[in-house]
Structure formats: C-alpha cells, structure tokens
Amino acid sequence: MNASWREVAACAALAASVMVLSGGVREARAEYGDVVMNNYSDGAGMRPVVFPHWFHRVRFRCKACHTDLGIKFKAGGNEINMLKIIDGQYCGACHNGSVAWSVENCDLCHSAKPGTPTQLHESTINLLGGPGTSAAVTPAASPMTAKPATGGRK
Amino acid sequence: MRSRRGRRRSRYYLWLLLATLILIARTPVAADMARRWLPLVKDGIHDPKSPALRLLQQPGEALSRLPADVAGSQVNWTAALEQGRINPRTNILPETKIRVLDTDILLNLRGGTPIVRFPHRQHTVWLDCGNCHEQLFKSKAGANKFSMQLILQGEQCGVCHGAVAFPLTQCGRCHNTARDKPLPAAAVRGS
Known part of the structure; x- marks a missing residue:
C-alpha cells in the first residue's frame, strides 16, 4: 500500500513535470513585430493589412525601407494608401509585379480579421495599453526617417 | 500481485x-x-477565412532555419546576419550610401542598474545613421537623456526594442556591463 501511493506520487510528479516542460516550450511569436494597418481598410470594406516584419527582414535590412522609402517607424503613421502604392511609393516600390507581387493580389496583403485596429502586434506598448495605443506617441517624439539632405522617395 | x-x-x-x-x-x-510558431490561421491577426492563408509563407518554415532566440520572434536576427544565414538587401535606391559605424557607447553611467554598452556596429548593419540621428538621439555623447519610462512607451530605444527588436523584458542584453569592473577602454562614454 505504502509503495503504491509512492508510485502514484511518482506518476503525478512525472505528469506535472511533463506539463511544466510542455508549458515551458516557448510559444514563439512570429507575429511579434507584425504591423496591422487599418487607417482606411475597414472603411473601404477591405480586410486590414498585415505587414509581416519577419518575412521582409529576411530579405531587406531596416534601412532599405525605413530610409530609401521614407517609411516612418510608426504603425499607421505613414498614411499609405493604394494611390501612393500604385504610384510606386511605399509598398509599391517593390509590390509592382516585378520585385514582388503586384497590387492586383489584394487579398495577400489585406488579410487581417476585419475590425483589427492599427497596431504593432505584440509590442510592449500594445501589451501595456492595448491595441491602438501606439497612436499616443506624440508626432514630435516619433522619428523622421527620411534622410535629411538627400531625402527618400516621397 | x-x-x-x-x-x-x-x-x-x-x-x-x-x-x-x-x-x-x-x-x-x-x-x-x-521553438514553435503559430500557423498564420491561428496567430490572432489573420482572418482564418482569408484566401491568402493558402498562399502566404508560414513563419515556422522560414524562421526555424535561423539562429534561436529566447524572446520576441524567437530568432536572433543579429546572429543570422553575422553567420551569413540571411543576406538582406541594404538599399533600394542605387545611390544610397551604406554606412556602418563600429563604436561602442557606454550609457547609464550614473544609474543603479548595470551600465549599457551600446554597440553601433550591430545597429548600423541593419539601420542607417539617419534612422536614429538626430531626431531620436543626438550624435554628441552625453547629450541624450534616456528614460526607461519613455522607452517602455515606445520612444527612444523602445521604437524598435519591444516592437521588432528583442523585447524590453531582456534587461541584461542592454544593461550588460558590470559597474564594479574596469570599463572597456575602447568605448565612448555617453550619459
């Protein structure tokens, strides 16, 4: 009898350790850093845009887009719209059918759940204040990323 | 029995x-x-009904091949670049000058937490000088007043750390230099 409860205890310890270990498996957040853009999408009856940072930084260093294309480090702070993209600005510098898929593939970018607010997903400020609070950063404090003298493509 | x-x-x-x-x-x-990456259909931001989910690359497919990290996207992006596992493009406009600086700056010299040794090199292989200077940080050593309060709100270092670079829970990766030991001579003293 004494031995059997010990076996039960051992099994329980084993089960607990397995649970702890599986809980200890780091839930990787690929979407850490993903930007949801919904300045105009919901209003236009489109799904909001998901910009996967992880996919793009495998191919481009930060400076490629945040300097040459003048994209500011602020979710929703660039007032990107389809007219500018078709004109070759912002996403349109590559998403033109020659470097990356062209604008006809609406759904590939406009793929977020409808109603998802503009945000930097999983960011500290997002976790502290809820989605959309990054807008609380004052424009004066947010960095201007275009090169001062030569200027990026505007 | x-x-x-x-x-x-x-x-x-x-x-x-x-x-x-x-x-x-x-x-x-x-x-x-x-390391596990949620499939796009379960990541909480993609619409499971979106036709894109059949076509877009799953994060695990790309990221499982890159050096591991314990936080954020679970990829050590600096190591990935240094080990040549990725070779992301530096510029889109052909006339862009690629600038890399290899100077370390010591920060938080009077604080209670360990000193911050900021390495310019690891930052400038990804970023251009103009991404941080002069709007976000002044170039003059000692001219910037740093605040964890502002950083946690997504300003200063928090523009990237806690957003796309390793998160702000990784204290020791910035506060990386013991106060009671001789400071590295090669580094520039900041504030």
Missing part, C-alpha cells in the same frame, strides 16, 4: 525517466527544438 522488488524497480524506472526528461529539456538543442 507484483513483488516488492518489482514495484521498487518500476519506481526506479519512473524516476530515471523523469531525470532524463528534465536533462533533455535543459539542453540547448531541446530549447532550439522547442
């Missing part, structure tokens, strides 16, 4: 299994294998 010896043996095997499991879980290989 099982003998006393049989029960003792089964207990022995149980404990052996438990010890082995704990040992395996503590190895770096297991930690690396333990």
Whole structure:
C-alpha cells in the first residue's frame, strides 16, 4: 500500500513535470513585430493589412525601407494608401509585379480579421495599453526617417 | 500481485525517466527544438477565412532555419546576419550610401542598474545613421537623456526594442556591463 501511493506520487510528479516542460516550450511569436494597418481598410470594406516584419527582414535590412522609402517607424503613421502604392511609393516600390507581387493580389496583403485596429502586434506598448495605443506617441517624439539632405522617395 | 522488488524497480524506472526528461529539456538543442510558431490561421491577426492563408509563407518554415532566440520572434536576427544565414538587401535606391559605424557607447553611467554598452556596429548593419540621428538621439555623447519610462512607451530605444527588436523584458542584453569592473577602454562614454 505504502509503495503504491509512492508510485502514484511518482506518476503525478512525472505528469506535472511533463506539463511544466510542455508549458515551458516557448510559444514563439512570429507575429511579434507584425504591423496591422487599418487607417482606411475597414472603411473601404477591405480586410486590414498585415505587414509581416519577419518575412521582409529576411530579405531587406531596416534601412532599405525605413530610409530609401521614407517609411516612418510608426504603425499607421505613414498614411499609405493604394494611390501612393500604385504610384510606386511605399509598398509599391517593390509590390509592382516585378520585385514582388503586384497590387492586383489584394487579398495577400489585406488579410487581417476585419475590425483589427492599427497596431504593432505584440509590442510592449500594445501589451501595456492595448491595441491602438501606439497612436499616443506624440508626432514630435516619433522619428523622421527620411534622410535629411538627400531625402527618400516621397 | 507484483513483488516488492518489482514495484521498487518500476519506481526506479519512473524516476530515471523523469531525470532524463528534465536533462533533455535543459539542453540547448531541446530549447532550439522547442521553438514553435503559430500557423498564420491561428496567430490572432489573420482572418482564418482569408484566401491568402493558402498562399502566404508560414513563419515556422522560414524562421526555424535561423539562429534561436529566447524572446520576441524567437530568432536572433543579429546572429543570422553575422553567420551569413540571411543576406538582406541594404538599399533600394542605387545611390544610397551604406554606412556602418563600429563604436561602442557606454550609457547609464550614473544609474543603479548595470551600465549599457551600446554597440553601433550591430545597429548600423541593419539601420542607417539617419534612422536614429538626430531626431531620436543626438550624435554628441552625453547629450541624450534616456528614460526607461519613455522607452517602455515606445520612444527612444523602445521604437524598435519591444516592437521588432528583442523585447524590453531582456534587461541584461542592454544593461550588460558590470559597474564594479574596469570599463572597456575602447568605448565612448555617453550619459
């Protein structure tokens, strides 16, 4: 009898350790850093845009887009719209059918759940204040990323 | 009915299994294998009904091949670049000048937490000088007033750290230099 409860205890310890270990498996957040853009999408009856940072930084260093294309480090702070993209600005510098898929593939970018607010997903400020609070950063404090003298493509 | 010896043996095997499991879980290989990325359909931001989910690359497919990290996107992007595992383009406009600086700056010299040794090199392989200077930080050493309060709100270092670079829970990666030891001579003293 004494031995059997010990076996039960051992099994329980084993089960607990397995649970702890599986809980200890780091839930990787690929979407850490993903930007949801919904300045105009919901209003236009489109799904909001998901910009996967992880996919793009495998191919481009930060400076490629945040300097040459003048994209500011602020979710929703660039007032990107389809007219500018078709004109070759912002996403349109590559998403033109020659470097990356062209604008006809609406759904590939406009793929977020409808109603998802503009945000930097999983960011500290997002976790502290809820989605959309990054807008609380004052424009004066947010960095201007275009090169001062030569200027990026505007 | 099982003998006393049989029960003792089964207990022995149980404990052996438990010890082995704990040992395996503590190895770096297991930690690396333990990386999991949610499929896009379950990541909380993609619309499961979006036709894009059949076409877009799944994060695990790309990221599982890159050096591991313990936080953020679970990829050590600096190591990935330094080891040549990725070779992302530096510019889109052909006339863009690629600038890399290799100077370390010591910060938080009067604070209570360990000193921050800021490495310019790891930052400038990704970023251009103009991404941080002069709007976000002044170039003059000692001219910037840093605040964890502002950083946590997504300003200063927090523009990237806690957003796309390793998160703000990784204190020791910035506060990386002990105060009671001689400071590295090569580094520039900031504020």
